[in-house]
Amino acid sequence: MHADGFEYHRAGTVEEAVDLLGSIPDAEPLAGAHGLLPRMKTDEESPPALVDISRIERLSGIERDGGSLTVGALATHADIAESTAVREHAPALAEAAGAVGDLQVRAGGTIGGNLAHGDPRVDPAAAVLALKAKTTLRGPDGERTLAASELFEGEFETAVGADEIVTALEVPTDGAGTSAYHKRRNPLSGYAAVGVAGYLRCDEGAIEEARVGVTAVGPHPIRLRGVEAELEGASAEAATAAAAADRVGESLPASGVRSDPYASAEFRSHLLSVDTEDLLGGLLGDA
Amino acid sequence: MSEHEITLTVNGEKHELRVEARTLLVEALREELGYTGANVGCETGRCGACTVRVDGDALKSCTRFAVQADGAEIETVEGLSEEGELSGLQASFKRNHGLQCGFCTPGMLLTAGTFLEDAEDPSRAEIREAIEGNLCRCTGYHNIVDAVEQVATDGGGESL
Numbered sequence: 048m049h050a051d052g053f054e055y056h057r058a059g060t061v062e063e064a065v066d067l068l069g070s071i072p073d074a075e076p077l078a079g080a081h082g083l084l085p086r087m088k089t090d091e092e093s094p095p096a097l098v099d100i101s102r103i104e105r106l107s108g109i110e111r112d113g114g115s116l117t118v119g120a121l122a123t124h125a126d127i128a129e130s131t132a133v134r135e136h137a138p139a140l141a142e143a144a145g146a147v148g149d150l151q152v153r154a155g156g157t158i159g160g161n162l163a164h165g166d167p168r169v170d171p172a173a174a175v176l177a178l179k180a181k182t183t184l185r186g187p188d189g190e191r192t193l194a195a196s197e198l199f200e201g202e203f204e205t206a207v208g209a210d211e212i213v214t215a216l217e218v219p220t221d222g223a224g225t226s227a228y229h230k231r232r233n234p235l236s237g238y239a240a241v242g243v244a245g246y247l248r249c250d251e252g253a254i255e256e257a258r259v260g261v262t263a264v265g266p267h268p269i270r271l272r273g274v275e276a277e278l279e280g281a282s283a284e285a286a287t288a289a290a291a292a293d294r295v296g297e298s299l300p301a302s303g304v305r306s307d308p309y310a311s312a313e314f315r316s317h318l319l320s321v322d323t324e325d326l327l328g329g330l331l332g333d334a
Numbered sequence: 335m336s337e338h339e340i341t342l343t344v345n346g347e348k349h350e351l352r353v354e355a356r357t358l359l360v361e362a363l364r365e366e367l368g369y370t371g372a373n374v375g376c377e378t379g380r381c382g383a384c385t386v387r388v389d390g391d392a393l394k395s396c397t398r399f400a401v402q403a404d405g406a407e408i409e410t411v412e413g414l415s416e417e418g419e420l421s422g423l424q425a426s427f428k429r430n431h432g433l434q435c436g437f438c439t440p441g442m443l444l445t446a447g448t449f450l451e452d453a454e455d456p457s458r459a460e461i462r463e464a465i466e467g468n469l470c471r472c473t474g475y476h477n478i479v480d481a482v483e484q485v486a487t488d489g490g491g492e493s494l
Binding site for chain 1: 448
């Protein structure tokens with residue numbers, strides 16, 4: 048299998064990358080290649096030009112500063128999964144990164160590409176939603192920030208513009224919340240069949256703040272707002288998890304739940320409910 | 335359709351070559367430079383037969399363009415033995431019957447060797463997880479895990 052021919056350009060700086068993407072028609076950024084290259088081999092995508100951003104310095108670090116964690120777009124899944132700061136302050140993200148693919152894929156794939164490419168099954172997306180992480184983008188008009196809920200728009204569609212690149216992920220870490228990610232792996236593809244991430248902040252036995260992000264269930268990763276509504280204000284005890292999971296159906300995408308040979312839409316919805324209850328039960332047990 | 339002059343240092347030997355932008359790293363290694371140890375199995379990034387090390391990381395060389403690896407230090411299975419003497423991990427695979435047809439073995443060795451560099455007293459479950467990206471259709475994995483475990487137990491961190 049071969050990718051179609053393309054023009055390769057290498058950017059040394061963010062500015063150069065943005066200039067190249069803006070001046071070459073239909074050019075796309077290339078970093079770890081793990082999302083794009085397999086799809087180029089099967090002709091699902093065939094960009095005429097690629098701008099390699101993988102050598103841009105200062106885009107790969109992970110830093111904690113005050114109330115937030117900055118994860119550079121070129122940080123690999125292995126970097127994130129192994130980072131002490133991410134494990135301590137954003138465990139759902141560390142767990143999701145550690146659940147991506149396999150050892151080699153985690154060493155090659157980057158978080159920026161993982162999110163910007165818009166594959167509806169990627170693990171980190173669920174954590175990004177649950178942790179309310181923001182994506183920092185650079186384009187011809189300078190820098191802008193996208194909230195997690197604005198990033199994912201459809202299957203392989205994100206709000207990242209054609210001449211923009213993701214430069215970082217900003218994860219708020221100021222609260223005293225706990226978070227976790229649960230992956231039910233499709234044994235054939237290695238992608239999530241259902242992936243759920245949860246964030247809970249409890250105070251004096253009650254849930255003050257709750258967010259649940261889901262990947263691999265809809266055309267793009269989603270929040271389970273009904274489940275969150277049930278959780279917020281409820282008692283921080285195991286029984287709450289079951290009541291909340293009962294409301295999974297309210298947030299399923301109107302356009303339909305994904306269906307594949309591993310799980311029909313109906314079965315996948317059921318699995319989502321089971322996994323959401325498990326995940327929340329675990330978080331409430333820790334809270 | 336661009337072409338590029340790139341430099342790859344493979345097992346310590348520096349090579350200069352010209353590749354099309356779309357040439358995969360595994361193709362450059364096998365077809366341009368003759369390092370046929372990295373095998374082409376599934377070509378979709380799942381089977382791991384093409385695993386090599388790029389600047390120390392175990393990567394699937396079918397999922398990287400050769401031009402992206404310009405300037406990189408690459409290790410392939412050809413570089414594991416020294417003057418015909420098997421590395422500790424290779425010897426352990428042989429001793430434990432950790433291979434049959436051998437197609438997956440180069441990738442297994444590179445992945446397991448990379449894992450062993452950082453792993454401290456890994457459990458069998460951790461070893462299995464480390465090689466989950468390398469498919470073997472002969473052994474049932476049991477003897478491969480034995481081989482890796484034995485090196486880990488013998489303090490084989492430098493065995494690759």
